[in-house]
Every structure is written in structure tokens, then in C-alpha cells.
Amino acid sequence: MASNSKTRGKGGTGRNTPTAPAKPADRAATTISSGGGARGGASGGGTRGGAGTNPVAGTNSPAGANSPAGANSAGGTGGGSGPARRGKAGAEERRTKAAAARAAAAAQERRRRNLIVAGVVVVVLIIVGVIGFAVQNSREESKPVVLPAAATGTDGGIVVGQASAPVTVDMYEDFQCPACEALETQTGPTIRTLLDQGKIKIDYHMMSFLGPESKRAANAAAAAANEGKFRQFHDVLYANQPKEHTGGFTKDTLLTLGAKAGLTSQAYKDAVNGGTYDGYVAKVDGDASKAGVTATPTVIIGGKQISGTQLTPDGFRAAVTAAS
Amino acid sequence: MNTIAYRLTTPTQPASRSISTVLRLALGAVWFVAGLLKVNDPDGMLRSVRAFRILPEALVQPVAYSVPFLEIALGVLLIVGLAVRVTALLSALMFAVYIAAIASAAARGLRIDCGCFSSGGDLTADAPTHYTSELVRDSLLLVVATLLAWRPGGYLAVDRLLDQPVNDRSGSDADGLEL
Structure with missing residues (x-):
């Protein structure tokens, strides 16, 4: 100029x-x-x-x-x-x-x-x-959060075990995660024993970041929790885990596997088919991520996160003893 | 005069224009695909952004929700070739931010997936991280964006259409101003 x-x-x-x-x-x-x-x-x-x-x-x-x-x-x-x-x-x-x-x-x-x-x-x-933010926001808000009956733990965790148990274990798992399946296979029996002995109670936070399969499974697990059959259903799902990201855990599969865990009610079927607990599942996932859970499985015993190498039966037992 | 370097670095040379075109379309395609892969998984984006543990929680949601749309918009703008220099500069800026974020996550020992072409976020305990390849890839894209900002004048761009009538307008508009 x-x-x-x-x-x-x-x-x-x-x-x-x-x-x-x-x-x-x-x-x-x-x-x-x-x-x-x-x-x-x-x-x-x-x-x-x-x-x-x-x-x-x-x-x-x-x-x-x-x-x-x-x-x-x-x-x-x-x-x-x-x-x-x-x-x-x-x-x-x-x-x-x-x-x-x-x-x-x-x-x-x-x-x-x-x-x-x-x-x-x-x-x-x-x-x-700004429009993108608004669009995604409205999508998210469309899911109502329905808490299943057993979701009384921190951040909506599903509580399993006797209320009087001295040690609380927070388990962050994803039904589709192979490492969680490995943990359940290796250390699962020990965990079940400790639960039955009343030494621990577990807050299960079923995460669902691996894909839609995980979300469907977590929704079904919430429906199982609502009928007091979370533990059985949880174990059945890990025993029948499909390969990751292969579209496993379809609604039909979840109905069949549910029947194995004694879930045959119409309420369970409706919840699986209708995604009743989708909002809850999303909330659990979000809360876990906000709590700084950076991987599954994450196991927190008595408020203290235990390392991957401690996830063996002996390591788990030792951590529980240390916490009680 | 017409050395290879001259042809490549002079904006009006066909060789320079061709390369600019290729870079522009490639960068546009990368943005478009990257945005499209993420746009349908707002939850995943939330997790990815949060997993970096850089932004405060109040900013996680706005960033996670808007970034895929921004990436798609940048992709479309680059592909049609509108305001190429500006979009290339914005691309370079975004890649620089991504690189800084991934490097910082790596330095802090976080085990996350960058969520670059999908919704990543936390990895399962035994999954490998790919920080090196993610950093190399984003650095290459940063170089592409920078080159494009330097020489934005490729073929098949809306910018070129807009460029042509400039002098006509300055002539005819001048008459109007004489009033």
C-alpha cells in the first residue's frame, strides 16, 4: 500500500x-x-x-x-x-x-x-x-444411563462377593481383551477361591474400548448383573472368548452364552437385543478412563495398582495379604 | 537456467506444479481418511485424547469431538485446492502438535495408541506401542504439508480458477470507484 x-x-x-x-x-x-x-x-x-x-x-x-x-x-x-x-x-x-x-x-x-x-x-x-462438537455431543446424550441392580461399587462398578470382605479389588477388564482372558485362565481360580472364602470382594469395571463386540458383551453382562448372575456370565464369556476384532459376541451368541449361565428370562433377552445398558457401559468406560486406567486388565487391590508381573496366582494372593 | 533444481523450485514450472498437485492430493486424502475413520467413534476419540493426559478434562471433549470434523474439512479443502497455502499451514501446525503429543506420551512412558487413523487410546497390557513409526509417519506428513505451504500452486485447484479474473476485476471495478 x-x-x-x-x-x-x-x-x-x-x-x-x-x-x-x-x-x-x-x-x-x-x-x-x-x-x-x-x-x-x-x-x-x-x-x-x-x-x-x-x-x-x-x-x-x-x-x-x-x-x-x-x-x-x-x-x-x-x-x-x-x-x-x-x-x-x-x-x-x-x-x-x-x-x-x-x-x-x-x-x-x-x-x-x-x-x-x-x-x-x-x-x-x-x-x-463447533458443528462437529455439537453433533457428537447430541449423539452421546441420546444414551440414557440405566444402572443394573448390582452396580453399587465406585464409578458404577459391579460388586461381586461378600459385603463383609476386608479387601476390595477393582478389576478393569474388557470381554474381548486377550490379556484379560489370559488373566482369567491363569489367576481366575485363585480369585474365585478368595471370593468364596470371603477374603475379597470385587468391583468389576467392564470396559468396552476394543469395539462394538466389547460393548455388546458389557451390555449383556450388565443385564446379567441386574439378575444377580454377573459372576457366572463373566466366567462363561471368558471361557468362550472369540478372537479379538472378529465381530464375535453377537446378540445371538450372547443369548446362547447367557443361557449357559442360567440367563433365560425375557428381561435379559430384551436387554441384550435392545441395548438397555449401553449408556451405563459408556459411563463405566468413561469413568475408568477418567480414573487414569490406561490398559486392561488393570487390577487395583486395596487402592494400590498391581503390576503385570504380579497378576499370577501367587502375586495376587500376596497383594491381597498385604492389603488386609 | 533450466536445471532440475530450477524446475522443481520455480512455482510456475510444470514440474513444480505437478509435485505440488501430488502432495496436495495425497495430504488431502490422508486427512479425509483419517477423519472419516474417527468420526463415527466419538467415545474412542474421547479415550484417545484423554489417554495422552495432556489436556485438562474440560477440554478433552471439545477437542475429541471436533478434531475428526476438522480433519475431514481440511481434507476436502486440500483435495479441491481451496486456500491451499492456509490449509497446508494449518495441516503443518496440526502435525506438529500431534508429533509433540506422541513424543511427550513416549517420553512419559505412557502405553497408548496415538489414535491417528482410528480411535486408539489405551492399549491392552501386552500390546506393543508404535511410537517410532507414528512419529516417522507424522514427521513425513509435516514435511509434505510444509512443502505444500511453500509451493501451493498445483494443478486442478480451485485457487487457480479464482486467480484468473483478478486483473479483470481490478480494471472494471476501478470504473465503479471513479464515481
């Missing part, structure tokens, strides 16, 4: 037209904020050229601005028609300056347009982000 008006000012004095420098400067000052100053510059050059030589040059120059070459030839015609008034060098200089001013104006216009496009794009991106 600054260099632009400078060029124009010089051109004006060179031509000895006292009003010319003031006029474009004025225009630039008033239109600077809208970016229209660039256009003013181009037109200013054109008008001045017209006054100095003839009106044809004036109308020619804006059209000639399409390309530098075109601008030159247009200026040439204009200069040629009035050689008597000015020297050849002056005309040449004027033409060059007019072309430079037009080029600068075109560059300015281009920059201005780029800025507008960039601004619009950024605003659109922000709007897209």
Missing part, C-alpha cells in the same frame, strides 16, 4: 499536474481499510494518463492491465497520439510507471483476495469444528 501511493505521487509531480498527487492520495486514505486502495491506484494511473494525452489512453489502460504486455502496447498507442506535448523519454517513463502501478495494484488485489479466502476458510473450519 505504501509503495503504491509513493509511485503514484511521483508520477503526478512528473506530469506537473498539481491536483493529481492529492487526489489519489486522498482516495488511498479513504479506501485503505476496505483494501479498495489497490483499485483506486489502478484507476488513478489510468485517469491521469487520459488527462495528459487523450481519453483513449485512459480507457485503454485498465483493460490493458490484464497482462503486462498488453499494458505496454496500450500505453504505446496513447503516447503515440500526443508526441508533441512531451518528450519520448517522458512517455516511456510514464508508461513504465503506469505498468508498475498496475502490476502493484494487481498484486495488491491478489493479496487482498487471498486474505479474504484465507479468512473465510479459517472461519468455516472453526464453524465445522
